[in-house]
Amino acid sequence: MTDERLQEMIKEAAASYRVPKDPPFDAMWARIEREHFGASPARRWLVAAAGIAATLLVGIGIGRYTAAAGPSLAGDAGVPTAAIERSSNLADPLQRTTSAYLDDAEVLLASLPKDSRGLDPSFVTNAREMLTRTRVLLDSPVASDPQLREVLEDLELVLAQAVRLRAASRAQDLTFIAEAMDERDMVPRLRTAAASLSHSDY
Amino acid sequence: MTTSAIALEKGTPDAGPDEWTLITRTVQGDRVSARTLYDRHAMRVHRVVFRICGDDELACDLTQDVFVRAFGQLGSFRGDAAFTTWLHRIAVTTALNQMRKVKRIREHEESIGEEDRHAAPSREADPDLKVRLHAAIDALPEGLRMTVLLHDVEGYTHVEIGEMLGIAEGTSKARLFEARGKLRVALADFA
Numbered sequence: 001m002t003d004e005r006l007q008e009m010i011k012e013a014a015a016s017y018r019v020p021k022d023p024p025f026d027a028m029w030a031r032i033e034r035e036h037f038g039a040s041p042a043r044r045w046l047v048a049a050a051g052i053a054a055t056l057l058v059g060i061g062i063g064r065y066t067a068a069a070g071p072s073l074a075g076d077a078g079v080p081t082a083a084i085e086r087s088s089n090l091a092d093p094l095q096r097t098t099s100a101y102l103d104d105a106e107v108l109l110a111s112l113p114k115d116s117r118g119l120d121p122s123f124v125t126n127a128r129e130m131l132t133r134t135r136v137l138l139d140s141p142v143a144s145d146p147q148l149r150e151v152l153e154d155l156e157l158v159l160a161q162a163v164r165l166r167a168a169s170r171a172q173d174l175t176f177i178a179e180a181m182d183e184r185d186m187v188p189r190l191r192t193a194a195a196s197l198s199h200s201d202y
Numbered sequence: 203m204t205t206s207a208i209a210l211e212k213g214t215p216d217a218g219p220d221e222w223t224l225i226t227r228t229v230q231g232d233r234v235s236a237r238t239l240y241d242r243h244a245m246r247v248h249r250v251v252f253r254i255c256g257d258d259e260l261a262c263d264l265t266q267d268v269f270v271r272a273f274g275q276l277g278s279f280r281g282d283a284a285f286t287t288w289l290h291r292i293a294v295t296t297a298l299n300q301m302r303k304v305k306r307i308r309e310h311e312e313s314i315g316e317e318d319r320h321a322a323p324s325r326e327a328d329p330d331l332k333v334r335l336h337a338a339i340d341a342l343p344e345g346l347r348m349t350v351l352l353h354d355v356e357g358y359t360h361v362e363i364g365e366m367l368g369i370a371e372g373t374s375k376a377r378l379f380e381a382r383g384k385l386r387v388a389l390a391d392f393a
Binding site: 003006007009010011012013014016017018019020021023024025028029031032033035036037157160161163164173176180 | 226227230231232233234236237240241244245248249252253256258261262265266269270273274331332335336339350351354355382385386389
């Protein structure tokens with residue numbers, strides 16, 4: 001048999017040599033993502049739940065104490081009506097926490113420095129804390145709202161990049177984060193989400 | 203099958219960020235970029251590891267292992283070789299290591315009939331040429347089989363195969379020559 005003939009035969013047979021079935025690519029990605037990017041949502045929830053529960057308990061406690069001790073908010077001439085309405089709308093503690101969190105996130109992202117020389121170490125610390133809160137909220141009932149969930153997921157991506165910033169980070173790193181924020185229209189969407197949350201039940 | 207995977211399979215360029223940008227962003231923790239890299243390469247990686255191991259379930263596990271390892275080592279990727287070559291080197295190494303483990307287990311479990319199992323089947327048993335050729339490729343020693351598989355089946359160059367298997371380009375050529383000689387003998391009665 002000549003080399004040419006053999007090569008021809010191999011070529012013909014190659015197309016049918018051990019052809020795999022279509023694998024479940026999305027399901028396979030789930031394990032890759034979990035193993036590379038961190039613990040499963042359930043585990044993250046368990047780890048971080050204690051933190052958010054403590055925050056909620058303190059908030060509820062303060063609220064009850066001030067409600068029992070002080071005069072009615074409606075009777076205070078210095079408190080704007082809109083603030084009173086928002087306060088009463090956000091009766092659910094988790095909803096209140098989420099609304100405050102969205103405000104904090106907007107402030108944090110707006111403070112992203114233009115270059116790494118202006119990088120305040122507290123920015124990264126705050127971003128890390130915000131990332132933890134984001135993941136907790138993603139695993140909470142708040143994330144059952146599809147639009148809010150999308151905002152939270154995009155925010156998680158941006159924050160995951162932000163926590164890797166160092167004083168020696170390249171300008172390109174900041175550019176990537178800024179681009180990610182722009183592409184996802186992050187700050188305006190956070191503002192909108194906070195506003196809609198304060199005027200509706202999720 | 204994802205759109206990107208289909209595009210790759212058809213050999214058409216995939217729209218979106220260039221590979222180096224995706225790699226940089228993945229190193230920085232961007233899941234979307236990591237997923238895009240996965241979409242672009244998963245199908246071919248899966249096909250290569252399946253052709254090495256021949257088992258659907260194992261190929262899925264190995265493909266996942268390959269990407270977990272690749273993303274973990276991505277920070278050390280300097281672009282000396284093409285990303286595809288680098289990734290497929292991990293794929294080949296991961297699959298071969300797994301197959302060596304499987305082979306050790308089988309050797310431990312089966313001490314009788316091993317020679318018969320690996321012998322090229324007779325023409326009477328497998329009259330179809332493709333079946334005979336597939337069996338002959340399967341029966342090649344590991345180093346020769348990998349070279350035939352990567353060169354003749356997957357279409358890699360000897361330089362790329364050298365990078366993937368950690369051998370010289372000349373060694374890859376010599377292995378292919380030897381493998382073809384063995385295949386020619388196995389298929390002699392079809393000439």
